[in-house]
Amino acid sequence: MAENSLSSRLQMAMRRISGRGFLTEKDIDEMMREVRLSLLEADVNFKVVKQFINNIKEQAVGEKILKGLNPGQQVVKIVHDELKRVMGDEAEGLRYNLSGLTTIMTIGLQGSGKTTAIGKLGVYIRKAEKKKVLFIAADVYRPAAIEQLATIGKQIDIDVYEEGLIDARTIVKNGLNYAKEKRFDVVIIDTAGRLHIDEKMMQELIDVKEIAKPNEILLTVDAMTGQDAANIAKSFHDQLSATGAILTKLDGDTRGGAALSIKEVSGIPIKFSSNGEKMDAFEVFHPERMAQRILGMGDVLTLIEKATDAIDEDEAKSMMDKLMSDTFNYNDLLKQFKMIKRMGSMSKILGFIPGMGKVKEAASQVDDKQFEKMGVLITSMTEHERKDPNLIDKSSRRRERIAKGAGMSVAELNRLRQALDAQKKMMKKMMSMDEKQLESLSKNPTQALPQSKQKKGKGKNKGQFKRR
Numbered sequence: 001m002a003e004n005s006l007s008s009r010l011q012m013a014m015r016r017i018s019g020r021g022f023l024t025e026k027d028i029d030e031m032m033r034e035v036r037l038s039l040l041e042a043d044v045n046f047k048v049v050k051q052f053i054n055n056i057k058e059q060a061v062g063e064k065i066l067k068g069l070n071p072g073q074q075v076v077k078i079v080h081d082e083l084k085r086v087m088g089d090e091a092e093g094l095r096y097n098l099s100g101l102t103t104i105m106t107i108g109l110q111g112s113g114k115t116t117a118i119g120k121l122g123v124y125i126r127k128a129e130k131k132k133v134l135f136i137a138a139d140v141y142r143p144a145a146i147e148q149l150a151t152i153g154k155q156i157d158i159d160v161y162e163e164g165l166i167d168a169r170t171i172v173k174n175g176l177n178y179a180k181e182k183r184f185d186v187v188i189i190d191t192a193g194r195l196h197i198d199e200k201m202m203q204e205l206i207d208v209k210e211i212a213k214p215n216e217i218l219l220t221v222d223a224m225t226g227q228d229a230a231n232i233a234k235s236f237h238d239q240l241s242a243t244g245a246i247l248t249k250l251d252g253d254t255r256g257g258a259a260l261s262i263k264e265v266s267g268i269p270i271k272f273s274s275n276g277e278k279m280d281a282f283e284v285f286h287p288e289r290m291a292q293r294i295l296g297m298g299d300v301l302t303l304i305e306k307a308t309d310a311i312d313e314d315e316a317k318s319m320m321d322k323l324m325s326d327t328f329n330y331n332d333l334l335k336q337f338k339m340i341k342r343m344g345s346m347s348k349i350l351g352f353i354p355g356m357g358k359v360k361e362a363a364s365q366v367d368d369k370q371f372e373k374m375g376v377l378i379t380s381m382t383e384h385e386r387k388d389p390n391l392i393d394k395s396s397r398r399r400e401r402i403a404k405g406a407g408m409s410v411a412e413l414n415r416l417r418q419a420l421d422a423q424k425k426m427m428k429k430m431m432s433m434d435e436k437q438l439e440s441l442s443k444n445p446t447q448a449l450p451q452s453k454q455k456k457g458k459g460k461n462k463g464q465f466k467r468r
Helices: 006-018 025-041 046-060 071-087 114-129 143-156 168-181 199-212 227-240 257-266 287-294 300-310 313-324 330-343 346-351 357-363 369-379 383-387 390-394 396-406 410-431 435-443
Strands: 102-107 133-137 159-161 186-190 216-222 244-248 270-274 282-284
Touching: 006 025, 006 071, 006 287, 025 046, 025 071, 046 071, 046 227, 046 257, 071 257, 071 287, 102 114, 102 199, 114 133, 114 143, 114 186, 114 216, 114 244, 114 270, 114 282, 133 143, 133 168, 143 159, 159 168, 168 186, 168 199, 186 199, 199 227, 216 227, 216 257, 227 257, 244 257, 257 270, 330 369, 330 383, 330 410, 369 396, 369 410, 383 390, 390 396, 390 410, 396 410
Parallel strands: 102 186, 102 216, 133 159, 133 186, 216 244, 244 270
Antiparallel strands: 270 282
16 A cells, blocks of 8 residues: 555544544644645645535534544544545436436546446446346447457447447447347447547537437546546536546545545546456445545445355355354365455455454555465365365375475465464354454454464563574
8 A cells, every 4th residue: 555645644644633532723733734635645636625624624623522522533523524525425326217228328538448437337237237238339539449349248248239430420329229129228328538628529429418318428537547537527527417427447545536526526426436457346436435445444335245246145154154163174265265356356355344454454465366376276185185174284295295286385285274274263263252252353353363472582581582
């Protein structure tokens, strides 16, 4: 995680005041200075920063806060609520026609990730709404855009209507007729993406809007462009009245300039965010959840949603039963690795859990390919060895054979054995906890992690070892 990232800087500012039982106006001013710097470094629009700081200060220096109980925590809540307000308060879904065809028009500059976002949006609509989707390829100024959309359509099994490099208006008109004839539920139109906004491009988009009469006009914006994204959004919105934005290339931990500027500057609500190359790396944008992530409060609801999508309930119950009865084996561990892989990277998963900030920083150094390596080691075992880990524990010959078969070292196999053992120990620890301890664990999940024992020395400097 970058040291000067919005998330880490804001969290540091919040930590300085959150535990205090007494605050002065000077304390608030110092925190506000740190917050202002954090926002400006994250490339948040200057006017947004000014309003943001004024709103927080107005509420934070009130007598009720400064003289109340836990003033530090109350100020953190004010910052959280203001972050949420700036990003749009509530999540906004798509508007569908109750009957007949729903039309979505996508707009955005070249390089904003528009074509890929269309593919992800199509997958999301099909999965979440169970609707039949058609793409219309109307970005006729870049032949590669049509090819890219056709490739994505084939990859995710969604039909693409295209007529090559003819007039975009004709393609849209014919594509909509085709969609009605073939009884599609939703049409997503890919329109012209240029390196900059020009009159010719804008007129074409206005004409396409007139023909398609879309239910939604979604603007794709590259989060990496910071506050420029908000200015681009305003230019499009002024002439096309966009109904929502898709924020692409968004890393909830190190970015924020675009997320915190778009709604306030342009008036366009952020409806979706996209992060990663996979077609399922796409989610509804929840301002409250994003505010929690930025402030290091975790995002348990999103984690639960991701887990529900990735994990089969019966399979998870069977795994839990095995862990509790101490029959958890390498086949089960392999299934677990696959579930984790479906949910995303380890550092991303830990980012959703409250109180896991420090662990997450360590996990960001972990190569997720380690899971693949461990999977190769497991497939190098016989079926009996996978089912009965004791066979491997008792035989050095078996360990050498498995490691050699996987093209790895015995040391790497030993790390896999330790991973299996750690799972069992963690479950035993949780099973021995009473209600109070489990409640404490839910607030601080790091308690379930194995604690390293400190070596004790002897004599004067007990607990330390002298350097020689």
